[in-house]
Amino acid sequence: MTAEIDPRASSQSPEDFASQWRLIWFAFRRHRLAMTGVVIVLLFYFVGAFAEILAPYDPNSASSKDIYHPPQMVHFIDYDDDNGWSFGPYVVAMNAERDPFTLQTTYTESPDEKIYLDFFAKGQPYELWGIIPMERHFLTTEDPNQRFFLIGADRLGRDMLSRTIYGTRISMSIGLIGVSMSLLLGLILGGISGYWGGRVDMLIQRVVELVISLPTIPIWLGLSAALPQDWSPITRYFAITIILSLVAWTELARVVRGRFLALRTEDFVTAARLDGCRPRRVIFRHIMPSLVSHIIASVSLAVPVMIIAETSLSFLGLGLTPPTISWGVLLKEAQNVRTMSQAPWLFAPGAAVCIAVLALNFLGDGLRDAADPYAQDNN
Amino acid sequence: MSTTDMNTKANTTVLEIKNLSTEFVSKRGPFRAVDDVSLELHAGKTLCVVGESGSGKSVMSRSILQIVDPPGRVCGGEVLLHRHRTARGMGEEETIDLLKLNPKSSAIRNLRGRDIAMIFQEPMSSLSPVHRIGDQVGEAIRLHERVSKKEARERTLELLRKVEIPRPEKAIDQFPFEFSGGMRQRAMIAMALACNPTVLIADEPTTALDVTIQAEILDLIRSIQKESDMAVLFITHDMGVVAEIADEIAVMRFGKVVETGDVYEIFENPKHPYTQRLLNSVRELDRPSERRLAMREKRPVGEPCLVSDGVRKVFGASKSWFKKEVSGGLVAVNDAYLELRTGENLGIVGESGSGKTTLGRCLQRVHDVTSGHILYTNASGQELDLAPMSEGELAQPWRDIRTVFQDPFSSLNPRMTIGQIISEPLIVEGKLSGSQIRERVYELLELVGLPASAFMRYPHAFSGGQRQRVSIARAIAPNPRIIIADEATSALDVSLRTQILDLLLDLQERLDLSFILISHDIAVIRYFCDRIAVMYRGRIVETGDTEEVCTTPKHEYTQSLLSAVPVADPRVRGQKQRVRYHEAT
DSSP, X not given: OOOOOOTTSOOOOGGGGOOHHHHHHHHHHTOHHXXXXXXXXXXXXXXXXXXXXXXXXXXXXXXXXXXXXXXXXXXXXXXXXXXXXXXXXXXXXXXXXXXXXXXXXEEEEEEEEEEEEEEEEEEEEEEETTTEEEEEEEEEESSTTOOOOTTOBOTTOOBHHHHHHHHHHHHHHHHHHHHHHHHHHHHHHHHHHHHHOHHHHHHHHHHHHHHHHSOHHHHHHHHHHTSOTTSOHXXXXXXXXXXHHHHHHHHHHHHHHHHHHHHHTSHHHHHHHHXXXXXXXXXXXXXXXXXXXXXXXXXXXXXXXXXXXXXXXXHTTSSOXXXXXXXXXXXXXXXXXXXXXXXGGGGHHXXXXXXXXXXXXXXXXXXXXXXXXXXXXXX | OHHHHHHHXXXXXXXXXXEEEEEEEETTEEEEEEEEEXXXXXXTOEEEEEXXXXXXXHHHHHHHTTOOOTTEEEEEEEEEEEGGGSTTOOSSOOEEEGGGSOTTSHHHHHHBTTTEEEEOSOTTTSSOTTSOHHXXXXXXXXXXXXXXXXXXXXXXXXXXXXXXXXXXXXXXXXXXXXXXXXXXXXXXXXXXXXXXXXXXXXXSTTTTSOHHHHHHHHHHHHHHHHHHTOEEEEEESOHHXXXXXXXXXXXXXXXXXXXXXXXXHHHHSOXXXXXXXXXXXXXXXXXXXXXXXXXXXXXXXXXXXXXXXXXXXXXXXXXXXXXXXXXXXXXXXXXXXXXXXXXXXXXXXXXXXXXXXXXXXXXXXXXXXXXXXXXXXXXXXOEEEOTTOOTXXXXXXXXXXXXXXXXXXXXXXXXXXXXXXXXXXXXXXXXXXXXXXXXXXXXXXXXXXXXXXXXXXXXXXXXXXXXXXXXXXXXXXXXXXXXXXXXXTTTSOHHXXXXXXXXXXXXXXXXXXXXXXXXXOHHHHHHHOSEEEEEETTEEEEEEEHHXXXXXXXXXXXXXXXXXXXXXXGGGTTTSOOOOOOOOO
């Protein structure tokens, strides 16, 4: 009774049974750049999660004799005087010399003095996630009284590496939290707007346009200037995320509305209505699953925007403020010409921003391409 | 025209396709869309390539000019253009192998449109919406010949006149959106004819058009061919069109040519079993199903169960924000009176835009109706008016009146398994337990002829015909009484159409159903329906017994519609008198 099967197409493939998520995964796996992006992003979040262990020092411990200490190279093979060698990472110590006339400090290597490093050695004590007391660091000096600076030190002699690692936590999480808040707003308002249409749609879209038309930087400035100065760093952190997401939800709301409008006229949605489904079931059971992939893609593209926003706010001195550490706060230190010429390593957090944003964008692109596995079926 | 006559008689081969193969590279390995195809095109003759969807006929035609979209590529064979045998030839031997030319080279660009021209299926998308018709046709001339703008414009006017576009002086400065589908296809043909091509490749040029317009376009192609001695490669899936226009036929299946021959020979004496089956399914469709007639003997048609009483639907009549008045709008359905009796199949036929789909949706109250009543008599004999009901009140009527949609691809949610799709109405109804629903779905799958293994699969694993079976299973899940099938077979190949229609008849016998079948295809209606309603511009112009209407149509529009339907028999070609109907405005 059924038609003959085309001999050129083999039909019994596992893809026939594959769900949407598996098809997305098949498509995503082929996207090399996006896979690289995933690895890097995961690495960043890992660093953020275990910042205390991975950082060699407390980010706030200053050292007056190490002001603007330049970066040091790690040597892995240690040669003895009598040509024997052993494995033992070390850095060559640097001594500060102050020019008596210009008062400028210069650091010179003293090759005889080696500072040995060790994995998971005991260092400054800390509390992991503020609860678990620990004192071992991933990589630190064998002698707790010595210090090393892989990417240099800032104007108070604080280790830039430790500070950048701690900054990862705040900067990467502000993206996630901010986006999840704007996602909530965007989904609800965009969904209502797209499903019901008519006047509600009209009203919500005008609000979206209003928010989009506001120039972002002055709005951020205004809102954060309104924050009381005596708020604790953590309250301030949440206030900033709310401010960021209040501006960022519009984009998501538009994406969601567009998809709703497109799907509302699909036959399968009409079929669901005729099956007797109430609007809530139509939305959540029939329309939403088709949206999820697109939403994930736009979320992964919204996170870097958040990160950039936080960085620029903090850079202007209106976002987070010390003692909170974020990439933006760290970059604020690199605002003047003197640092540029004398201590270019203070830009290290900028590189972190770059890499994180690029990786997230690649990830988002890959997700967006993979999000509709059915679109590529024809090829 | 002595050379023309000579050519026609001599059967001059102008284009020769030898062992052409085209592959599509996919992740499952190469897929041969065209497999070792050899064909010959003769001057002044039409070669029809017939085949069902996916048989590779379109890809084959695109391979000739090397315009296959990547990942497809031509991987073997020769396409020889014997230029010296055409009017353009200089007398000396000149044969070009088109496949040897670089697809991006100017050598092949010179041939495209000048020696070999192409027209496509979709008149809506093959013209640029932002350029005037005249400019688009004129560009084809100016690309290949050195003429001034003024000259090109004059030639364009002549071309538009040739393809019978009314008022060419005005049309030349119009934009495509001001043209109807048929007019656009005429403009496309004008563009293709701009340089007097030796070969015209027409890829389903009439598939997207209504039958009456299709008949006109076919006439046009034929008359132009007669004039200019063009060789035409005509690709179609419609045996009726083939019988109307072909001199020779090539039947394609799974990328291979299974049979070639003279049109009369193939229609009368098909050799390959596939050709036989194809012709049988076409012929079967052109008369009433014996199954249905036998069924009516046993169980006569009962009382009316769904009546549309003066239904009127106006689109776009928006209430303004402040005033409550209704203004303007498009009248899609105009005072339609129609009744469906229990155990009967009612067909609604009409051209695109005639309002037949809208009427179907109004009957089910998917759309609100502007005025009128929809009287539904339910199983307990109670008469309900669906027109003023809210969505909540409609829940039960919607379980009794179900739909089978036209597009088997968009009507199934790609994110749900077949099991989930079919069980959805049962879950929402909430009468059965989980395991009972599961059992019922297996029962339904068997009823529509799908394997039980389909339960866990997703729609993308199924072909169009199988998906339509899923759609039918979903429709009959809550034990309905009426099914509205909106062009349920239009997206399917001919051989599948009878299968699906037979399945519906089968279900009618078992489940005591009544059907409304909406279609533009008279043959399908004739096979399936007891009574027919003909719609034209939102009005029902004629209703009656299917056979009666089909043999002795009363309304002029019905006459013109029936006379335009191509008959799958080359012997009657040109014998039928075509009636044209234009409503007095």
